[in-house]
Amino acid sequence: MNSEAEREKAGEAGRMTALLLRVAAADRLAFAELYAHYGPRLRLYMRKLGADAAASEDLAQEAMAAVWNKARLFDPAKANASTWIFTVARNRRIDLIRRERRPELDAEDPSLQAEAPDSPEQAIITRRNAVAIRAALAALPPDQAEVIRMSFFEDRPHGAIAAALGVPLGTVKSRLRLAFGRFRKALGETE
Structure with a gap:
């Protein structure tokens, strides 16, 4: 060395x-x-x-x-x-x-643009629909209202709803179908 x-x-x-x-x-x-x-x-x-x-x-x-x-x-x-x-x-x-x-963000990318606010007419229609939906939901029989709440507000799958309520899956689907029929009728929609 x-x-x-x-x-x-x-x-x-x-x-x-x-x-x-x-x-x-x-x-x-x-x-x-x-x-x-x-x-x-x-x-x-x-x-x-x-x-x-x-x-x-x-x-x-x-x-x-x-x-x-x-x-x-x-x-x-x-x-x-x-x-x-x-x-x-x-x-x-x-x-x-x-x-x-790391890619640069493109400020012109449409997916990064804020949504345009609703027009005054659209805002009125949206509020009117929300009121009609709440009224239709309140008018549902309790068993149908509960299935709607669990499915759409709690985002539970139909199988989990059936297990939670202790009813067959077909019963959950029937209640949802009946509730939608009442919603359409209450909102003035035709099939």
């Missing part, structure tokens, strides 16, 4: 860690030196991860901006400067991939 090369590498890592700690204290000269050292390495790293040249440049700049803003979070007891900076850069790349996979 080449111990001199290892000492030199350890010395460089220690120098980068010291620079990063100075960046945490808002030392611009330390940041410039750190940027000069890591900028090209980060661009190359992003290229190896599959980013094109422009994206690699942008990601390297974003990563170094994050290093400047978050340097106070760096803990030399947990990682060396290089590991921490490359982790920041990798996270920027992951964020970019997530943004690319």
Whole structure:
């Protein structure tokens, strides 16, 4: 093993860690030196991860901006400067991939448009129908009204209604059919 090369590498890592700690204290000269050292390495790293040249440049700049803003979070007891900076850069790349996979919303998409409010005439008709439906529901025999309530207001399936009432499924369906017939008659509809 080449111990001199290892000492030199350890010395460089220690120098980068010291620079990063100075960046945490808002030392611009330390940041410039750190940027000069890591900028090209980060661009190359992003290229190896599959980013094109422009994206690699942008990601390297974003990563170094994050290093400047978050340097106070760096803990030399947990990682060396290089590991921490490359982790920041990798996270920027992951964020970019997530943004690319998330589709942009189209403000013109009809499904995202609010429904037009009812016209005054339609509002009157809707209110009149609601009153007529409530009156028709109140006029139903209790067993039919209960089946309507369970089916439409509680959104229960017919089988669950039959089980809850202790009646055969056919009885539930017959009560619903009879109730609808009364509704049609009360609302003036013909079959």
